[in-house]
Amino acid sequence: MTGPDFSWDEDAYAWTARITLPPEAWAAPTEPVPLHYAPEGREEHPLDDAELASATWAVERLPALLGAARRTVHAHAVRTLEPQDQPQDLAAASALDDGVRVDAVYVHPVSRDRVPYVGVAFSCPWDEEHGLGVLLHGTRVVDIGGADTAFLLWIAERDATDPRTGLDEALLGHWDSSPFEYGVMEASEFELRADGRGWSLLANLAGEYVTRFSWRCPDAGVLELRDEDGLVSRHPYVVTTAPVTSVTFEEPVEFGHQYAKSG
Structure with missing residues (x-):
């Protein structure tokens, strides 16, 4: 697969490409979305081969990453919207997934076990002001929150260096x-x-x-x-x-x- 075609985006202050997600991927919009490399903490010099390989890795695996994020997004929505500790109606809960669409993808210049951290920002019908963001390490969800969760470098760095003390x-x-x-x-x-x-x-x-x-x-x-x-x-x-x-x-x-x- 040919890697993404990056150019410097002065507004985003990041190297950016436009990618089209496969229509079968969950939350795939019909229009191309921006792919930003190193949305924080990198200068304007062109991407090197390792950085391009990291971005290509993320693009090739986006359908699987989105599939992994879907479960967490669904649970997050149910927990956010359920009234007074009452179970969320199944039909209403299932419909939540249908309104979510990818807005942007971020590849961070941070890895653990040679796997890069990838953030995905989504449109969010139940929180249009803050949006929705998920940070993943492979198919493992690192965090979920507002749209900024997808591009904040410190969240990826914290996970990458965490010694996992007291955890299996x-x-x-x-x-x-x-x-x-x-x-x-x-x-x-x-x-x-x-x-x-x-x-x-x-x-x-x-x-x-x-x-x-x-x-x-x-x-x-x-x-x-x-x-x-x-x-x-x-x-x-x-x-x-x-x-x-x-x-x-x-x-x-x-x-x-x-x-x-x-x-």
Whole structure:
């Protein structure tokens, strides 16, 4: 694949290309969107081969990155909009995804394990003032918030240098119970981030409910969750990698004992 054609954008003060997303990619607009390399902390000299390779890597994987971001965007929207701790109606929650579109993509000059950090800014129908931004490291969501979350360099740098103290890196990312919920009318998912924050989502016939929490591993093989009310629960677990990467809990997380890794 030919790499993006960059030129210096004085307004954005960044090297910028215009890219067209595949129509099957989630949140893909019909028009090209700007791809900015190093939106913060870089001078005007042309991109070198390594920087161009990083940008090309991001463009080639954008459909997968957007697919990973979709789950977090959905949970973020449900949690933001749900009225007074009531489950979000399934139809209304599903419709939230349809109104989101990519506005811009940012590739940061920061990497961890040779994988660059990529930010995506979206139009946001439920918060037009602040927009929506997601920062990813591969298919792992690093953070979500206003549109500036996608381009703030310090968020990527913090994650890239984080020693992960007190956390099990094998648990980082998104986990989904649906591959193991045969014939069950509900499913759960959760996401554990490297900054010690996370969320879980329970979906059943009544609707969808999202819980935010902090997490750590006080002992090997033990996941500790602390919800927004300060309630602490501990869940002994085992991670296996065959036939798929999965985690099994002795005590359920959101009513699920077994989850497959999906991001």
